[in-house]
Amino acid sequence: MWLLRLAWPLAVLGVTASPSPGPGPGPTVPPPDKASIFADLSAAELRAVRTFLMSRPELGLSPSRGGPLAKNTLFLVELLPPKKRLALRYLDQGGPRPRRQARAVVFFGGQAEPNVTEFAVGPLPRPSSYRPLRFKGGRAVPFAARPMTQLEYELLHRTLAEAMEPLYRLLRDSTGYWYHNCSQRCLTFSDIAPRGLAPGERRSWLVLQRFVEGFFLHPVGLEVLVDHRDPDPRRWAVQRLWYNGHYFSSPQELAERYRRGTLAVARLAEPPSRQLFSSYEPRGRFATGTPTAVHGAKVCEPQGRRYRLRGNRLEYGGWSLAFRLRSSAGLQLFDLRFNGERLAYEVSVQEAVAFYGGHTPAAMQTKYMDAGWGMGSVTYELARGIDCPEAATYLDAHHLYDADGPVRFSGAICVFELPTGVPLRRHYDSDYRGGFHFYAGLEGQALVLRTTSTVYNYDYIWDFLLYPNGVMEAKVHATGFIHATFYTPQGRRYGSRVHSHLLGNLHTHLVHYKVDLDVAGTGNSFETMDVRFENISNPWSPGARRVAQLGDPGQGWAAGGTAGGPTHVGPLPVPGDGPDPAPVPRRYHLAVTRHHENEPTSSSIYTQNDPWEPLVSFEGFLRNNESIEDQDLVAWVTVGFLHVPHAEDVPNTATPGNAVGFFLRPFNFFDEDPSVASRSPVIVRPLDPPTFSRLEIQRWTPASPGPCVAPGPFTYNGTYRQE
Numbered sequence: 001m002w003l004l005r006l007a008w009p010l011a012v013l014g015v016t017a018s019p020s021p022g023p024g025p026g027p028t029v030p031p032p033d034k035a036s037i038f039a040d041l042s043a044a045e046l047r048a049v050r051t052f053l054m055s056r057p058e059l060g061l062s063p064s065r066g067g068p069l070a071k072n073t074l075f076l077v078e079l080l081p082p083k084k085r086l087a088l089r090y091l092d093q094g095g096p097r098p099r100r101q102a103r104a105v106v107f108f109g110g111q112a113e114p115n116v117t118e119f120a121v122g123p124l125p126r127p128s129s130y131r132p133l134r135f136k137g138g139r140a141v142p143f144a145a146r147p148m149t150q151l152e153y154e155l156l157h158r159t160l161a162e163a164m165e166p167l168y169r170l171l172r173d174s175t176g177y178w179y180h181n182c183s184q185r186c187l188t189f190s191d192i193a194p195r196g197l198a199p200g201e202r203r204s205w206l207v208l209q210r211f212v213e214g215f216f217l218h219p220v221g222l223e224v225l226v227d228h229r230d231p232d233p234r235r236w237a238v239q240r241l242w243y244n245g246h247y248f249s250s251p252q253e254l255a256e257r258y259r260r261g262t263l264a265v266a267r268l269a270e271p272p273s274r275q276l277f278s279s280y281e282p283r284g285r286f287a288t289g290t291p292t293a294v295h296g297a298k299v300c301e302p303q304g305r306r307y308r309l310r311g312n313r314l315e316y317g318g319w320s321l322a323f324r325l326r327s328s329a330g331l332q333l334f335d336l337r338f339n340g341e342r343l344a345y346e347v348s349v350q351e352a353v354a355f356y357g358g359h360t361p362a363a364m365q366t367k368y369m370d371a372g373w374g375m376g377s378v379t380y381e382l383a384r385g386i387d388c389p390e391a392a393t394y395l396d397a398h399h400l401y402d403a404d405g406p407v408r409f410s411g412a413i414c415v416f417e418l419p420t421g422v423p424l425r426r427h428y429d430s431d432y433r434g435g436f437h438f439y440a441g442l443e444g445q446a447l448v449l450r451t452t453s454t455v456y457n458y459d460y461i462w463d464f465l466l467y468p469n470g471v472m473e474a475k476v477h478a479t480g481f482i483h484a485t486f487y488t489p490q491g492r493r494y495g496s497r498v499h500s501h502l503l504g505n506l507h508t509h510l511v512h513y514k515v516d517l518d519v520a521g522t523g524n525s526f527e528t529m530d531v532r533f534e535n536i537s538n539p540w541s542p543g544a545r546r547v548a549q550l551g552d553p554g555q556g557w558a559a560g561g562t563a564g565g566p567t568h569v570g571p572l573p574v575p576g577d578g579p580d581p582a583p584v585p586r587r588y589h590l591a592v593t594r595h596h597e598n599e600p601t602s603s604s605i606y607t608q609n610d611p612w613e614p615l616v617s618f619e620g621f622l623r624n625n626e627s628i629e630d631q632d633l634v635a636w637v638t639v640g641f642l643h644v645p646h647a648e649d650v651p652n653t654a655t656p657g658n659a660v661g662f663f664l665r666p667f668n669f670f671d672e673d674p675s676v677a678s679r680s681p682v683i684v685r686p687l688d689p690p691t692f693s694r695l696e697i698q699r700w701t702p703a704s705p706g707p708c709v710a711p712g713p714f715t716y717n718g719t720y721r722q723e
Helices: 032-038 043-054 084-093 150-163 165-175 251-260 361-365 489-494 618-622
Strands: 002-006 012-017 072-080 101-108 115-122 129-133 187-191 203-210 219-227 237-243 246-248 307-310 313-316 319-326 330-338 341-356 367-369 393-401 407-419 425-430 436-442 445-455 458-466 472-480 484-486 495-499 502-505 507-517 524-537 545-553 590-594 633-643 659-666 681-686 695-699 720-722
Touching: 032 084, 032 319, 032 330, 043 072, 043 101, 043 115, 043 393, 072 115, 072 319, 084 330, 084 341, 150 165, 150 187, 150 203, 150 219, 150 237, 165 219, 165 251, 203 361, 219 361, 219 484, 237 251, 237 361, 246 251, 307 407, 313 445, 319 445, 330 445, 330 458, 341 458, 341 472, 341 659, 472 507, 472 633, 489 495, 489 502, 507 659, 524 633, 590 618, 633 659
Parallel strands: none
Antiparallel strands: 002 012, 002 659, 012 524, 072 101, 072 393, 101 115, 115 129, 187 203, 203 219, 219 237, 237 246, 307 313, 313 319, 319 330, 330 341, 341 367, 341 507, 393 407, 407 445, 407 720, 425 436, 436 681, 445 458, 458 472, 472 659, 484 502, 495 502, 507 633, 524 545, 590 633, 681 695
């Protein structure tokens, strides 16, 4: 059995393997090239798919950038993973290699009834055909549910610039910045989603901010509601404005109130040219005076790497896995094995959501679902020595997401072995007379697979950690700028005043993972273990009683459902209170369902802009009343935390205390801790007790680790360009 343990306080959860049908050889580790069936599309494959689809006259595709919004465009191309049954037949039974295909998302905006259609394109590397992909239930994708594009943002900017012309004097006088015809002292905006209150709407609240370093922390007190549903931007319109606690029906009304002197004006001080509060520039001093202008501790590999990377196959100790970085949702592991035994077919990030409260219209509307913002495509360059150790292996990623060709993101993924700073296990065996019988310890290390997602203001650091004792950890850290709004006294109910005119809004982060466990085969069952106290008579002392703890394994679940029942974390919405994001299992720490090929993900890139009638409804996964005993099971895990912003979140939220995740742990699967296979322990035994003048030190690695960290200056490029 492999144990699933969440980082939140939860019951112990396990997935048990069904007994094998009979004796026979165990599964073997596939050769490295088999992992490539899960590999992301190369730049050449992305170009080939785009070239093929652009050449099809019946699709009528145009370039994504420039031109009108009412046109047909190719929005996204990424790998379409093979069906599980075909992949397992290939990996385990010597079956045929699955056809390599791409998933292509096309926006059909240049027709009478605009829509979004997904296609399977193949075979790769030389595509020659395509077919439409269907969502469960056969529903079509509404055009209003599509993610935003760079072109739509440019058109929004033009609409807003024109609408803000009457407010030039107000903005200039109160902030020193303005929106239209600006050069150095410009305002910018952040947009809010969901974009409306009902299906089919596309109305976005825009928060105006000073365009300075860290502009997310510089709202000016003006929020604007723009209706941009129509494919023709000439029909877009400003519907409402909110300024310093009051609503207005038009920019002209607000400008007139200012002209008459009847407006409560929010006047902002001129921002300093140096050491702006939203910048990373050092300011102040630590009281102790200990040095910070020198380098701190570093991770090094003094005798070389102890992991092996072959294409998209990663091996470390007993571990082997295939991985990819989806443009749509991020890291995805396949064929996760320990000592050749598969424990999971897939472990992947599905969605990250953040639900906000607030007094301003933008704050009260904000319910971010980051797969709808291209969460897996905003994987910018990792800085050596900061985002990952200098000694890490850095891998590039290619995305074709709202672009006219593949875009190369240098150093988007890193792999490194991390000293955990705590022993994996250790014992000092005292003789209780000032000496010891032996000391033994195994240094703690883990292999880390990491990427980041910068979804506008927030930065997510995504980690999968592999430990030598068969434990896998999935973890995400939240950092970056808080989503903040303009401070008003009424807003104090919904957050903290973190600067003079800035409210840090209360919000809940929830992150969702898919864990397709295949422990000793695909036939698994689900168990919980309940621990209780029992008052019993003492068998060796009549009349005495003692309290004992019992672990009582529960029965296998007979239907798809949840562990512990519905669970709310923080101020989450309830049905009827605004958009109810049904695709995200916000009610459940854990849900277990049977594997279905037509339920590959729990969310979609369309959920953000249509959460009311989602194309992928996770609740539907749970309502079919299927047996989950001795079946191919998928665990859907939700982790998260409530974030009450505070002044120390300026300039950025720090990672300590803002990380969540879960563990996969073996539970009576091995005869002993599998890390005994490591050659890294140290055993110390005295040879002449009680004097202890001579010691026997046993170790299986060189006596000294040797020099650490090669010299060289810090370098960083940070660009991502179409190739």
